[in-house]
Amino acid sequence: MDPVDPGDVADLVIRDADVVDGTGGPSYRADVAVAGGRIVSIVKEAAAAGCQRPRAWRELDAEGLVLSPGFIDMHAHSDLALLRDPDHSAKLAQGVTLEVIGQDGLSYAPVDDRTLEEVRRAIAGWNGYGDDIDFTWRSVGEYLDRLDHGFDGRGIAVNAAYLIPQGTLRALVMGWEDREPTGEELQRMCRLVAEGMEQGAVGMSSGLTYTPGMYAKDAELTQLCRVVARHGGYYCPHHRSYGAGAIEAYREMVALAREAGCPLHLAHATLNFGPNKGRAPQLLVLLDEALAAGADITLDTYPYTPGCTTLAALLPSWASEGGPERIRRRLTDEATAERIRHDLEVTGSDGCHGVPVEWETIEISGVTEPELAEYVGHTVAASAARRGESPWTVARRLLLGDRLGTTILQHVGHEENVRAIMRHRVHTGGSDGILQGSKPHPRAYGTFPQYLGRYVRELGVLSLEECVAHLTGRPAARLRLPDRGLVREGYRADLVLFDPRTVAPGATFDAPRTLPKGIPHVLIDGRFVIEDGRRTDVLAGRTVRRAAA
Secondary structure, eight states: OOOOOGGGSEEEEEEEEEEOOSSSOOOEEEEEEEETTEEEEEEEHHHHTTSOOOOEEEEEEOTTOEEEEOEEESSBOOTTHHHHOSOOHHHHTTTEEEEEESOTTOOSSSOOHHHHHHHHHHTHHHHOOOTTSOOOOOSHHHHHHHHHHBTTTSBBSSEEEEEEEHHHHHHHHHOSOSSOOOHHHHHHHHHHHHHHHHTTOOEEEEETTSTTGGGOOHHHHHHHHHHHHHTTOEEEEEOSOSSTTHHHHHHHHHHHHHHHTOOEEETTOOOOSGGGTTOHHHHHHHHHHHHHTTOOEEEEEOSSSOEEEEGGGGSOHHHHTTOHHHHHHHHHSHHHHHHHHHIIIIIOOGGGTTSOOOGGGEEEEEOSSGGGGGGTTSBHHHHHHHHTOOHHHHHHHHHHHTTTOOEEEEOOOOHHHHHHHHTSTTEEEOOOBOOOSSSOOTHHHHHHHHIIIIIIIITOSSOHHHHHHHHTHHHHHHTTOTTOSSOOTTSBOOEEEEOTTTOBOOOOSSSTTOOOBSOOEEEETTEEEEETTEEOSOOOBOBOOOOOO
């Protein structure tokens, strides 16, 4: 190599990579040079004969590897994990370089002291109680600042974007009551949405089968969505039913977003339970008609059939009104508990999507109280049979003994629906990964290699180029990120190198915390966070904030 000015030398050049750039276009062989955290040059093989190859202080031979943008997890539950776990290999080892948190209408900002304690209890099954976290923030901006500080001022493991949680807003302004807001209360919620967007949130989420967000009627949600739209954000609802009323619930969200003039992103867009077997084409027709009429819609899915939530989420909404302490009181009262059982097992609780619960499909995946560990890995029905008790007796014991913190897997999905929805042109990837519990859903550790290994290489449901676009360029466009999601000169060097012949999840339902294989290198901001398959000590993650429109 001839002597050169050091200013002409990049920090890193990735040689002879098969670039899948996130646009959905054909792959190509290229050298990709990185400097100052950005991609500074891309020299394609066809042009290499007439150009000097980029030079760098370090070279990485990528022969046989695909180079793609870092994967964007459009539905993550790492709200506290990012603050407690500097390793965070659950996501980094998959190639995830950006997570969207604040999902399903419940998270930790904006809050006051009362609301914070209530939310911590309500979603302990998602994130733990957070006894190891110093909750120094109250506003959205303060929470994002806390994430940026991370561990000793060094940042966090991956980049993070935040959705304002509508259920938390409602709890802050109105408590956990099932009623319509007063005019003053609605105005305050709108102001809080505006403040959160101005402080950097990318949109607003709802959990419309979770209290208290589920108590909001469409008129209330429409007003909040109009504020989101004015600030350039999007609405991300976990809508009112994924079961008996699923198609109607999707239609409701599409109409609401169009009325508000707000972009819509449908969270974990699945069709589950017996009534929805084979109904994905109906959903896709609904979406195509709305898109043809000018609606701005995207969605995310995880590539598995079982779902994951908390046991308490199955309860009917009337039993959850007033918050966690009121739930506990109702469960301890025999007559009220019997009414809850009847709603769950006979009527079909709205918390269970209008479908009578089938206890043989409800597997306990995690508990917060160690003395209840014997239930983990077993269905409620199996535990009940083993103990000679009714399933409701077991479920009630868990709800009370575990302070509503029990997490579950729901084996209620349909493979044909999963495949049909992931093919759609507005589809993106989201893990919906709950990291709590001794036996979490394997999607928390395996979603992205599952797409690449099973649904690309093994089944051919998507081409490699299509799949990478679903996981990178398309979500970046939804987030309106001007310099992420593509392998392109000037863009952030958030990059993944994987072997398309071997990439696969390690996580299974029996061993859900096993890391994937075939992803040797991951970079955030041009720095190796996974190198030769091992986690480095680099904390390159920061918040990705939406500037006020």
